[in-house]
Amino acid sequence: MRVRAVPAEATYELRRQVLRQGAPDAEVALVGDVDPGAFHLALADDEGRLVAVASAHPAPTEHRPGRRWWRVRGMAVEPGHQGRGLGAVLLEAVVTRARDLGAEGVWAAGRDPALGFYRRQGWTVEGEGYLAAGGLPHHTVLLDLVATGPGAAPVSMSGDRPGGEAGAPSGRSDPAGDEES
Numbered sequence: 442m443r444v445r446a447v448p449a450e451a452t453y454e455l456r457r458q459v460l461r462q463g464a465p466d467a468e469v470a471l472v473g474d475v476d477p478g479a480f481h482l483a484l485a486d487d488e489g490r491l492v493a494v495a496s497a498h499p500a501p502t503e504h505r506p507g508r509r510w511w512r513v514r515g516m517a518v519e520p521g522h523q524g525r526g527l528g529a530v531l532l533e534a535v536v537t538r539a540r541d542l543g544a545e546g547v548w549a550a551g552r553d554p555a556l557g558f559y560r561r562q563g564w565t566v567e568g569e570g571y572l573a574a575g576g577l578p579h580h581t582v583l584l585d586l587v588a589t590g591p592g593a594a595p596v597s598m599s600g601d602r603p604g605g606e607a608g609a610p611s612g613r614s615d616p617a618g619d620e621e622s
């Protein structure tokens with residue numbers, strides 16, 4: 442299977458099925474889907490049916506203030522295809538794309554049952570747990586893509602991204618705790 446870029450709307454059915462328990466009236470569009478820096482990636486089966494989707498958009502995290510980070514959203518693998526490595530392939534592709542766009546790191550509001558998946562891909566869990574809007578327990582998971590410790594050079598937050606404005610954080614406040622993954 443090859444990772445492909447898809448429009449946000451193409452992810453909706455899998456988001457509904459996997460992340461919203463199939464609820465027909467569930468909100469499946471996510472804040473950030475239409476951000477100029479957003480992208481949506483997918484894996485499809487032999488019939489072209491999407492079986493894994495993930496999205497990302499620029500969004501700051503309180504865990505790395507002042508840094509240019511991307512937030513991963515809507516990570517979902519169709520139940521019959523889970524546990525076969527598709528999630529790992531897709532998450533790696535998301536990380537690579539975000540890095541190419543200038544991300545200094547990526548983060549997500551990780552559902553507690555999925556934290557082991559992120560850890561397995563080298564992400565870390567930071568901060569206190571919280572209940573997201575849907576009432577599910579979450580933790581922030583993140584992956585640094587550049588050194589940010591003592592001695593690391595500060596990074597300009599504006600005007601230095603190829604292609605213009607899309608690399609800057611969207612200006613929204615950090616939504617961790619407000620929204621589901």
Ligand SMILES: CC(C)(COP(=O)(O)OP(=O)(O)OC[C@H]1O[C@@H](n2cnc3c(N)ncnc32)[C@H](O)[C@@H]1OP(=O)(O)O)[C@@H](O)C(=O)NCCC(=O)NCCS
Binds near residue numbers: 549
């Ligand atoms: C979580 C999810 C995206 C993982 O995708 P997947 O295709 O099933 O995972 P993979 O097969 O690529 O697993 C990669 C590795 O992570 C491990 N892993 C996967 N899910 C895990 C979990 N929930 N807990 C601990 N480890 C997990 C696998 O064992 C595998 O380890 P390995 O490298 O030693 O073989 C997928 O199961 C899913 O969509 N779950 C329901 C929705 C969800 O929770 N989404 C995330 C919201 S934050």
